[in-house]
Amino acid sequence: MxxxxxxxxxxxxxxxxxxxxxxFLGYVPFECPPDPLGRLRYCKLIHGLxxxxxxxxxxxxxxxxxxxxxxxxxxxxxxxxxxxAFLRTKAxxxxxxxxxxxxxxxxx
Numbered sequence: 536m537x538x539x540x541x542x543x544x545x546x547x548x549x550x551x552x553x554x555x556x557x558x559f560l561g562y563v564p565f566e567c568p569p570d571p572l573g574r575l576r577y578c579k580l581i582h583g584l585x586x587x588x589x590x591x592x593x594x595x596x597x598x599x600x601x602x603x604x605x606x607x608x609x610x611x612x613x614x615x616x617x618x619x620a621f622l623r624t625k626a627x628x629x630x631x632x633x634x635x636x637x638x639x640x641x642x643x
Contacts, residue, residue, distance in 0.1 A: 554583040571618045
């Protein structure tokens with residue numbers, strides 16, 4: 536039923552479930568934005584990181600990261616440098632390839 540609810544957009548997969556879903560699908564079902572905060576959000580999702588995990592990795596507070604990703608405030612130039620440095624340490628998958636009919640399990 537969980538998968539049915541995901542497909543019908545009744546609920547969303549948890550952040551911790553997304554890395555396993557990406558592995559299962561064999562591709563990332565959404566694109567990586569080009570801007571630093573978009574890439575940070577993308578990285579958070581595909582690696583299943585919590586705001587706390589991300590904040591610790593960036594050397595800042597959870598509320599700061601939450602504010603950035605909710606577009607409540609912009610990171611300073613120094614923070615953007617830290618974000619870029621952090622993102623260089625994470626393997627971000629290539630842009631998603633569109634799944635083919637052969638890549639789907641069961642009936643399309």
